[in-house]
Amino acid sequence: MSAKTLNLTLRVWRQKKPEAAGQFVTYKIDKISPDSSFLEMMDLLNEQLIEQGDEPVAFDHDCREGICGMCSMTINGVPHGKNRLQTTCQLHMRSFSDGDTITIEPFRAKPFPVMRDLVVDRTPLDSIIQSGGYITQRVGSAEDANAVPISKTIADKAMDAAACIGCGACVAVCPNASAMLFTSAKMSQLNMLPQGKPEKDRRALHMVQAMDDNGFGNCTNIGECEAACPVGISLDFIAMMNRDYAVAKVKKIFSGAA
Amino acid sequence: MTSLGKKYIMAVTGLILVGFVIGHMLGNLQMFLHPDWMNAYAYKLQNLPYGLLWIVRLGLLAAVVAHIVTAVLLVLENKRARPQGYSVNATLQASFASKTMRYTGLILIAFIVFHILHFTVRATHADVTAAYYALTPIAGVATMHGSADMAGKLVPDVFSMVAVGFSAQFWYVSVFYIIAMALLFLHLSHGISSMFQSLGLRNKTWRLRLDRAALIIAIALFIGFASIPAVSLLGLLPYQEMVNTGVTVPTALTQP
Numbered sequence: 065m066s067a068k069t070l071n072l073t074l075r076v077w078r079q080k081k082p083e084a085a086g087q088f089v090t091y092k093i094d095k096i097s098p099d100s101s102f103l104e105m106m107d108l109l110n111e112q113l114i115e116q117g118d119e120p121v122a123f124d125h126d127c128r129e130g131i132c133g134m135c136s137m138t139i140n141g142v143p144h145g146k147n148r149l150q151t152t153c154q155l156h157m158r159s160f161s162d163g164d165t166i167t168i169e170p171f172r173a174k175p176f177p178v179m180r181d182l183v184v185d186r187t188p189l190d191s192i193i194q195s196g197g198y199i200t201q202r203v204g205s206a207e208d209a210n211a212v213p214i215s216k217t218i219a220d221k222a223m224d225a226a227a228c229i230g231c232g233a234c235v236a237v238c239p240n241a242s243a244m245l246f247t248s249a250k251m252s253q254l255n256m257l258p259q260g261k262p263e264k265d266r267r268a269l270h271m272v273q274a275m276d277d278n279g280f281g282n283c284t285n286i287g288e289c290e291a292a293c294p295v296g297i298s299l300d301f302i303a304m305m306n307r308d309y310a311v312a313k314v315k316k317i318f319s320g321a322a
Numbered sequence: 323m324t325s326l327g328k329k330y331i332m333a334v335t336g337l338i339l340v341g342f343v344i345g346h347m348l349g350n351l352q353m354f355l356h357p358d359w360m361n362a363y364a365y366k367l368q369n370l371p372y373g374l375l376w377i378v379r380l381g382l383l384a385a386v387v388a389h390i391v392t393a394v395l396l397v398l399e400n401k402r403a404r405p406q407g408y409s410v411n412a413t414l415q416a417s418f419a420s421k422t423m424r425y426t427g428l429i430l431i432a433f434i435v436f437h438i439l440h441f442t443v444r445a446t447h448a449d450v451t452a453a454y455y456a457l458t459p460i461a462g463v464a465t466m467h468g469s470a471d472m473a474g475k476l477v478p479d480v481f482s483m484v485a486v487g488f489s490a491q492f493w494y495v496s497v498f499y500i501i502a503m504a505l506l507f508l509h510l511s512h513g514i515s516s517m518f519q520s521l522g523l524r525n526k527t528w529r530l531r532l533d534r535a536a537l538i539i540a541i542a543l544f545i546g547f548a549s550i551p552a553v554s555l556l557g558l559l560p561y562q563e564m565v566n567t568g569v570t571v572p573t574a575l576t577q578p
Contacts, residue, residue, distance in 0.1 A: 075409075088409065141412030167410045174403050237414070239421070240400035242325075272324055281403030282325045282396045285516040286421060291414035300525045307522025309326045 070096040070157055073165040074109065076121055082177050082185075088167070098158035102145065103128060103135060105157055122181040128153040130294065133229030136236070137182050138169040143233035144294050151231065151294040171236035175243075175278045186232045188278035189246060193230075195274035196267035197250040199259050212258050225253035227295040234289035234297070240281030245289040247275045248305035249297045255308055265312035272309050325399075328392050333517035335389040340514060342382055343506070344539070347546040353554070357481035357564050358461050362469035364480035390431060397424055419512040426509040433502035440487060440495070447492060454483040456566055482566040488554030489567070496551035507544040511537050 071094045079086025093112065096105050103125050110120035126134035135152040139145040145155040160166065168182065176184040214222075226249075234245035251271050254260030260267070283302060290299045352359040367375060413421070436446070444451045455478065462473025488496045514536035518524040524532060553559055 138408060138410075141408055141410035142414065146412070169408055169410070172404055172406055172408055174405055239404070241403035242400075244325075272326055276325050279403055280325075281400040282328065283520075284396075284400075284420065284423065285512075285519045286416035288414050288416050298526060299519070299529070303519050303522045303524045305522070306326055306329065306520055309324075310330065310522060313327075 068098065068162070069094075070098060070160060070162045070164070072096060072105075072160065072163075075165060075167040076109075076181070077169045077178075078121070078181055079170075079178050080180065082179055086178065086181075096157050098156070098160075100157050101128070101153060102137075102139070102155040102157065103153050122179075122183045124183050125153060130154045131229065133231035136171050136184060136186075136231060136233075138171060138236055140167055143171060143236040143292050144231070148291070149294060149296055151229075154294070171232055173232075173235050173241035173280070175241070175280055176232065176235065184232075186230075188280070189230050189232060189235075189243065191278060192243065192247055192271055192274045193250055196263070196270040197254070199254055199263060201259075214257060218256050222253050222256045224298065225249045225256070225301050228253075228293075228297050229295055231294065233292050233294060235280065237288045237292035238281065238283075239286070239288070240284060242283045242289075243275050243278070243280040244283040244302045244305065245293065245297055245299070247271050248301040251308065252301045252304045255304070264308065265315055268305065268308040268312040269316065272305070328396055329520040331388055331392045332396070333520035335385040335392070336513050336517045338385040339382070339389065340510065340517075340539075342385075343510075343543060347543055350550055351546055353481065353484055353550050354560055356461070356463045356465070357458070357479075357561055358463040358469040359465045359467070360481040360484070361458065361477050361479060362460055362465055362467035362472060365472075365475075365477040366467050368478075386434070390427075393424065393427060417512060419508040420516070423509060423512060426505040429505050430502065430509060433498070433505075436498070437502075441483065444483075447487065447495075449491075450483055450487045453486040453566060454478050454480065456482070458482070458566060479566055481561075481564070484550065485554050485559060485562070485565040486567060488551040489565075490555060490557065493555055496555040499551040500548045503544050503548040506547070507540045510543065511540040514539055 074091045075088045077086055078089045093109050113120050124134050124136050126132040130151045137152050144152045170178050170182045170184050175188040179185050228249035235241050235243045255264045287299055440446045457476040458479040460469050460472040460475045462470055464470045515532040518532050
């Protein structure tokens with residue numbers, strides 16, 4: 065443990081309920097260990113608030129090891145903070161300096177309404193998955209996993225797409241609140257594999273439709289999502305989605321089936 | 323129309339317009355050759371068979387209109403998708419050009435309108451109109467436009483029109499053109515690579531190559547286009563002495 069501790073000023077978004085107006089509230093917090101995680105620092109803030117008789121700050125968290133995709137927060141304008149390839153729970157206070165002012169906001173997007181303080185409703189991402197992010201398989205008749213040969217290159221690429229934890233940082237960082245990186249990862253992980261091929265076209269059409277219906281914005285190919293993604297999902301998957309959707313659309317126009 | 327449908331329209335119309343702009347620049351560079359090059363070229367374009375000139379013009383107009391209308395729809399949808407912004411804004415890696423496409427595009431529309439009024443409709447400066455209609459004979463220099471066989475034929479003096487339009491007395495026009503071309507450089511340095519992403523024809527390897535190609539094409543276009551107002555402004559065209567200045571406006575010809 066390092067002896068040096070941090071004294072910080074936090075500007076935190078406080079909002080009682082979805083329809084209430086929110087505002088920033090400034091808190092001072094002292095003696096934070098640089099070895100504590102960002103969420104531990106938030107826990108300490110909440111203990112301090114409870115002791116003072118104030119309402120603790122509501123924020124999302126679950127596994128606290130960067131796997132579940134539950135933690136969110138926009139820290140100084142960057143979802144999950146400025147460090148690359150990290151979720152908020154993996155961000156440590158050694159990334160900040162003594163005396164810093166840290167602005168903490170919820171993920172901002174029309175489809176992600178603020179429920180309370182830093183908690184937003186990310187259900188629209190689930191509805192995109194429900195529209196096509198699955199394969200159809202009869203229960204109890206699953207083939208042996210090794211029966212279908214898949215090249216190493218394809219398997220690796222599909223695994224890269226499947227790394228998406230669905231946290232929504234891509235939406236939060238995008239100036240247009242576009243969900244294309246999320247949607248393309250969830251689409252490509254299946255479209256690339258033989259198991260996903262039978263429903264490839266329908267998947268492409270339905271997932272893009274669901275993404276639009278939920279009110280997400282459009283992609284301007286600036287690449288901020290890739291840079292903010294805590295698991296490094298590549299912009300390549302958006303190109304792949306653009307291609308798969310175009311092919312599916314053309315097939316649908318000329319054959320009527322998808 | 324879906325979000326991706328709109329992106330395809332942006333990419334395809336963008337590709338058409340980039341293609342046009344490259345051809346337009348190559349044509350314009352004939353200002354640095356003997357006036358026969360530009361004048362015979364312009365005459366040939368104006369007299370294309372089967373109304374091809376208007377077919378191309380209407381095609382380009384359709385591409386520009388589709389590009390602009392779709393861009394407006396995209397911007398409005400994007401604004402709707404984030405009604406409340408952040409109090410702290412940070413950029414991780416996005417280029418200045420990629421974040422200013424809507425603004426550079428908007429100023430370029432104004433430029434296109436002015437440019438058409440300036441040199442196509444010729445309604446902005448009487449001297450430009452006069453230079454155009456003071457017909458000039460083709461000297462008969464050998465060019466790829468068959469001007470050797472056109473020797474003595476009276477044609478509109480497009481070479482002088484451009485040289486006069488960009489001359490020192492209209493310095494503000496030249497400055498505006500050069501600024502507009504700098505904005506075109508920004509717009510295309512993002513756009514040329516971005517269109518491949520929108521059409522799904524890009525991956526990590528090709529992204530680097532296309533970004534570099536976009537930068538090179540955008541720089542070449544800036545130099546090619548901006549050199550003409552810049553050199554004309556300084557009066558340093560290689561055939562500067564052949565610029566027909568000080569022509570009087572034939573009254574019958576000022577109204578096209």
